[in-house]
Amino acid sequence: MITRRRTTPERPERPERHAERLRLRQWTEADLDPLAEMDADPEVMRYIGDGSPGTRERTAAALARTRACWDERGYGLFAAEETATGELIGWVGLAVPAYLPEIMPAVEIGWRLRRRSWGRGYATEAAWEVLAFAFDAVGLERVVSVCHVDNHASARVIAKLGLAHDRTTRVPAHGQPVQVWSLTRAEYRASA
Numbered sequence: 001m002i003t004r005r006r007t008t009p010e011r012p013e014r015p016e017r018h019a020e021r022l023r024l025r026q027w028t029e030a031d032l033d034p035l036a037e038m039d040a041d042p043e044v045m046r047y048i049g050d051g052s053p054g055t056r057e058r059t060a061a062a063l064a065r066t067r068a069c070w071d072e073r074g075y076g077l078f079a080a081e082e083t084a085t086g087e088l089i090g091w092v093g094l095a096v097p098a099y100l101p102e103i104m105p106a107v108e109i110g111w112r113l114r115r116r117s118w119g120r121g122y123a124t125e126a127a128w129e130v131l132a133f134a135f136d137a138v139g140l141e142r143v144v145s146v147c148h149v150d151n152h153a154s155a156r157v158i159a160k161l162g163l164a165h166d167r168t169t170r171v172p173a174h175g176q177p178v179q180v181w182s183l184t185r186a187e188y189r190a191s192a
Helices: 029-039 056-073 122-138 152-160 185-191
Strands: 022-025 077-082 088-095 108-113 142-148 164-170 177-184
Touching: 022 088, 022 122, 029 056, 029 088, 029 108, 077 108, 077 122, 088 122, 108 122, 122 142, 122 152, 122 185, 142 152, 177 185
Parallel strands: 108 142
Antiparallel strands: 022 077, 077 088, 088 108, 142 177, 164 177
16 A cells, blocks of 8 residues: 655655665755766666666656655655765665556665765665655555666665565566565564
8 A cells, every 4th residue: 555654743744864874865956967977877777767878858857756756745766975975876765666557556665876886785775764764754565676687786685675576577668677576564674
């Protein structure tokens, strides 16, 4: 079941989360250029959608949709920045995976980090915070994660988070093979 997050004075509409080395915050206009640079990297985009690098225009449109999701649903993608440097390293958050109708209704946890931030444990660290947000603040009963079958790095993060393999399928729009993983709130609480 997907529920809208209940807001109270203790739970601001646009929350911020903190992990050990990361600040998960809302987006600013200054984030567009570093985000567009990340999305233009062919290695970063290798397993995203049809695998083509993004353009600045596509990134700007995605950023606008991300902001709108926070307003509509009470959750979305957080900008992820290194606490020590204040540098944007990518995003981690929650989205509705409408591109994969067979698993709907669902909310997906996902991430995209700049290449120089790979291999440092940032995705796992931030995703743990987002799972806590999803189950405790938003009130979701279940989350999924979807990754390309060849994206072994993301599959390792997903496994560390405790999600279980649900199925292997193809994205209708471009035919890419993906694995779907899932975790319920009860499973999350039992593992935490």
